Amino acid sequence: MKRRILWLSLFAFISLHAQQELDTMYIRLHRTDSLNPLSYLAGMTLSISDSLVSVQPSSVAEWLSQAACIDMRGSGRQGVVADISLKGSGFNQYAVLINGLPVYFPQTGHHFMHLPLDPLALSRIQVLDGAGAGTGTANVYAGALDFVTLGHKPGLHTEAEAGSFGRHRLAALANYEAHRSGFQFLAYHHASGGYLKTDTVDNTDFRRSGAFVLYHRNFTPDLSLMMQSGIMNLSAGLNRQYAPAFPWEFEKIRSRHAGMDIRWTPGSFYGGIKAAYNQLKDRFELFREDVFQYRDGYYIRRYESGGRILADTARYGPGAYYGGANIHLTCSLDGQAYAGYKWTGRQLSGFVQAGWTLNRRSIRSNSLGPAEGVEPLYFREEKTLLDHGAVHFDRQAYAFLYLRHKDWEAVLRNHFVAGDENKLLPGLKITRFYHHSHFNRLSFSVGKGFRRPTFTEWYYQGPANLGNPQLKPEENLEINLQARGRWPKTALEWHAEIFHRNELRYIDWIKRPGENRWHAENLGGKHTTGFITRLAYTPPFAWFRKAELRYQYIYSDKTEKDFDSKYGADYLRHHLHVRLMFIPASIRKNPVRLNLDYDFRQRNGLHPTAESGFRRLAPYKPVSLWNLSLAWKPAEHVKLFVRIENLTGVQAYDLAFVPMPGRRVSAGIKWYLPY
Secondary structure, eight states, rough: OOOOOOOOOOOOOOOOOOOOSSSSSSSEOOOTTTTTTGGGGHHHHEESSSSSOOOOOOOOOHHHTTTTTTEEEEETTSSSSOOOEEOOOOTTTEEEEEETTEOOOOTTOOGGGGOOOGGGGEEEEEEEESTTOSOOOOOSEEEEEEEEOOOSSSEEEEEEEGGGGOOOOEEEEEEEEEESSSEEEEEEEEEOOOOTTTSSOOOOOOEEEEEEEEEEEEEEEEEEEEEEEEEEEHHHHHHHOOOOOOOEEEEEEEEEEEEEEEEEOOOEEEEEEEEEEEEEEEEEEESSSEEEETTTTTEEEEEEETTTTEEEEEEOOOTOOSSSSSEEEEEEEEEEEEEEEEEOSHHHHOEEEEEEEEEEEEEEEEESOTTTTTTOOTTTTTEEOOEHHHEEEEEEEEEEEEEEEESSSEEEEEEESSSSSSSEEEEEEEEOOOOSEEEEEEEEEEEEEOOOOOOHHHHHOOEEEEOOOTOEEEEEEEEEEEEEEEETTEEEEEEEEEEEEEEEEEEEEEOOTTOOSSEEEEOOEEEEEEEEEEEEOOOSOOOOOEEEEEEEEEEEESSSOOOOESSTTOEEEEEEEEEEEEEEEEEEEEEEEEEEEEEEEEEEEEOOOOGTTSSSSEEEOEEEEEEEEEEEETTTTTEEEEEESSOOOOBSSSSSSSBBBEEEEEEEEEEEOOO
């Protein structure tokens, strides 16, 4: 469907604190907006310098994978096809936002690969803690990720990179700031030829490109507007991504996002409007159609030999269940209106805010969703009749109270979700500050979470999986305790967190004895407990800049034992990440910066094994990887960098049956032109 790129016309000013230039990625609390409830629910922020002194991640997945609380499953494709788990959650149990506006594709809940962003555009990623953390967005079960693009220096930022397996990446960001307005434009392209060159089936190539534009303006000191829009196109070979027995899976994705935020702050009273529109077109091919052709009920593989095009019957012949590509077109529309009152006192300051939101989710498909009562729609772009579909609405109201004293702050929130089951989702967060002490703050939070099923969980029907139209929303209760501090004399920073999540009603794909297909079902009685810590030490040596350690331990248990779990028992139990930062030498009086990273992961759960034809299950094996990066600035606004990923060439598996790339080397340049 070749139509106009969707632009949305509304959006709000978000005031930013000045950000220090940092040598590398780090985690810290960060206020982005004094009247934004999301800012007061942020547990930590992943930030990276914009000063050209450190190695920029080549994908957002690489950026996120170093946080102890985030489990990235990238399937080997440089992070362009990836799922995220927050603190042991499922891959669809968190919310995603861009500059505070929701990005939601309700087909499967796979958010990450569909963002219309490149790492060059990001100034930081806020990790919003706990159940119900996204105020105004009730579909938050385990937390939220807010990708922030604001805060770059005015000028033209460019980056080019090339490396192993034919991978190349180009990105350009133009950022303009005037007295009352600002403009941001991003364009990017990222591609690879695949990395399984010695295998009989490669099918790990990808192409990803897109653009993102943002505009903000202060009409008066009291009235501001921000608008953003983006598009992303992705095509990727998904070697055994969804079905282990089928190595020729292929997917084409086109996502569109647009949003706006208008804010009016004339005095103590204030108000605003937010809106976001997201559209996703998904074409999934079980047999990649640029490799296979459909003839007489079989998919025939095409290949060349001696200049002639030959044909061979596919080794993996489709059954009667597969009649061709699955085409899905999903849309989500989110609107929010809010008003509040703020005050500043000698002893106590704060604000109170209330809002109302409306969410509409829809899908049109040739295979997903009910067909009864659905008027067929001819999708001209794919030359396909979409005769399945569904629409769902959510109506929500929320109230938020923030209080701040010099020694403490408190957040009280409550969500009301209207629908088949009206739900109240209360939450509380209290933080105690300690002044002139190595123990800086202690935070306690408790809250309920809620998530609607995806269309796949409701309606999917296939040879191995079966959805459930009777599914109810997920609910949980999470308790969280955090502490952090700093010892100035030893230059040691620390952060520690303990959490417990009681899954009152969660969704999992399960299989009981004697059943042949996985089916979605509401379950209860699952408990998840975890510990997360971070240590950062700055040695008193010019050549040794910093050492960081992040560690996560999670344990989850379900009380029901009479079934196999596909996702509920699959989580990252141990995750250790160590980073050492050095300045080993100088060239032309400019330092060479070297980062050495060690990453250890031990997953919980079972996976199908290739040796058994993917019929038997085995425990995951631990994975240890070393990565190295070098960066050098030959001029003030130019940086050269080299990365070596999987330094020792370890054979690792992400989804257990999908081999990850071996040693990967890439080099690039980043250039900044101020104006």
